[in-house]
Amino acid sequence: MQDLTPLLFPGKSALSVKQDFYAKVLTSNLTAMVANAAQKQVNKTASDRKHVYQINFSQALCKMKNTVIELLLFSAEKLRNRLEALIDYMAYTIEPVRKGRCYRRQKSKTKTFHGNYKRAK
Secondary structure (H helix, E strand, O other), X not given: OOOOOOOOXXXXXXXXXXXXXXXXXXXXXXXXXXXXXXXXXXXXXXXOOOOEEEEXXXXXXXXXXXXXHHHHHOOHHHHHHHHHHHHHHHHHOEEEEOOOOOOOOOOOOOOOOOHHHOOOO
16 A cells, blocks of 8 residues: 555544545555556566556555546446546556666655645644
């Protein structure tokens, strides 16, 4: 779970924290399922390239967060069309996997909280 920060929840009650946790788990699982289908498509289309490619899971998770409610409310035909569009989007946002990297990535200091979760004054 890359972009799902477990300690930052918008609510203060135990129920809201539990609901947010389960919503994040559901979103992550749905993203992984759709990403698996997109990865199969990427493996077919990128087989003749120099590097092995994988989908960008952060982009996939961002796209899924915006559409998870729609997926739960759509009828079967609209759901199929929306899932195909999601798979195509995820298969489009790919990144190469470069083996043998010897330099560590320079990571910047990150905030301990997201700006949306700050307490209102």
